[in-house]
Amino acid sequence: MSKRILAAACAAATALALSACSSPTQSGSGSDAAKDGTLAVMASFYPLKYLTEKVGGEHVSVTSLTPDGAEPHDLELSPKMVDALSSSDAVVYLAGFQSAVDEAIEQQGPKTVIDVSSAAQLIDAGADANHPAEEEEGEEAQSGHDHEGHEGHDHEGHDHAGHDHDMTADPHFWLDPIRMAQAATLVGDKLAEADSAHADEYKANAQALAQEMNALGDTLVEKTSSCSVTTFVTAHTAFGYLADRAHLTQVGISGLDPDSSPSQARLAEIAQIAKDQGVTTIFTEALIDPKVAQTLADDLGIETAVLDPIESQTDASKDYAATMNDNINALTKALNCQ
Template identity: 75%
Template sequence: MILMSKRFLAAACAAATALALSACSSAPSSEGNASKDGTLTVMASFYPLQYLAEKIGGEHVTVTSLTPAGAEPHDLELSPKTVDALASADAVVYLAGFQAAVDEAIEQQAPTTVIDVSPAVELVEANSSANHPSEDEDADEAQSGESTTEEHADHDHEGHHHDMSTDPHFWLDPVRMASAATLVGDKLAEADPANADTYKANAQALNEELSALGDDLVAKTATCQIKTFVTAHTAFGYLADRTGLTQVGISGLDPDSSPSPARLAEIGQIAKDQGVTTIFTEALIDPKVAQTLADDLGISTAVLDPIESQTDSSKDYVAVMKDNINALSTANNCQ
């Protein structure tokens, strides 16, 4: 009897287990592309896109940046573990052509939803104007801060081809950032239809906030007495375009590029001719060259943040852009 009981119990347990497994395998999933806690897992390639994904996704997304906070995104390297995590994510938000390691990882192991913001932001070709010079701009080819070079340079950092045929720094124009917000909202809505209305509403609200920030940028720089500003690297071309100002970069589009002595002398002359009061530095770039140039000219330094990475966790994209607007309007005597 004891033996029969054990066999009966074993058979009953096996039958119950089989029934449960059958029920689980045949039941449809209601989560779609969702993580265990019910949120979409989203990878963003660097901070401005992380900001968009978090603001638009809200409680429905879990966002991770492929570029660590405080790190330089231009020459990002991805570990095999990170590439695997990217492949298993529900979505990735990135800017094609900006970070070679991210482009390569997506080509190899793309997640279900790939959101490239470049079609929405109207990238400008390098060397098309003074504000978007090519990376091979040489001091003796430039006059009054304007590039006349005909070719662009690609940089190879630790094995990754670095394409600078276009200026990637669109997010420094809040209006372009607003366009990216709309695209991200639409794509997240497609990836997670159950929460589509929320994504689109959040994107619309963010678009309006960023557009207003762009209006504020224009208003506060409309009366600038000084029309030129000098930056640590040429990241602010889209901001300059929006304001009608001209930027002069110590380094080029890639902050790793080094200025020649002739280029520094030329920048110094431009600063004198244009009445520049300030040389702008950045948190992620050694300020030594900018500080030396400012000291030689007898003028000040201040920070203009390219917002390529979040260097202060207490300030988000909008807060830093407001700081930038104030710094620029002060340095350029905008009444």
């Protein structure tokens, strides 16, 4: 009996040793990808995941730090996701957009860090972009805000869930397909540096995607070039780059941060703009409570429709390109484009 017990113990010890040697990095999201030879890449939110998957093709396995259907502005990372960054081969992100991601990258130091902000050519947020005429919480909060010319203002005392959401630049570059094309080229170049064996494929994929994005940008401009209405009202001011590209005017109920709450004065101002500009539609979003937009539309006797900021993928059957085409169609209908 003792010999059998001894033999079994030895076998178990041998198996355990072999197991430990064969899989030293099972705790990170990139371990499975590493075993099949692909790059384990983490993207901070959906548009960058889309870019990375398209550019990387079969040579990458991409995980989004922001879950599908979640609001990326308020992202909190679990300890597991933070740890996974250290074992990933690369991370693709937009510096300054998600503070939790910025901090995790600084702590974990992934092998390759791809920041698309330079390619995106972000525009300064400008005065009141974060919280246009926001509803204040008492005189103490009001005294801490200067809503006249406070670009990049310090928003002390008005911090959502412990995080300062004020942005000195508008992060929503992905709503301009031309900027998406520029970001695709950058991602292709950086992946080629990280994985030289497949450099030509990454660059070819990036070139093809850039062409597709440029064509989508041309479609946006062409379809909105002859609209009888050139102003559109949105749930939050996510569509500045799209508006600039199409030579339209965006009016946001809330600012760059969708959590900001408009004042009654702001709503009255928007209502007057809508009447003056012949606005027929107030645009809502899937990830924002439509109550305020719906009430405003009801008061004005006009319709509501959805304009997707594509900050997160809310419909698995539609990718970035399909959703942008839906946005273009929604705009052309609401703005009475010929």
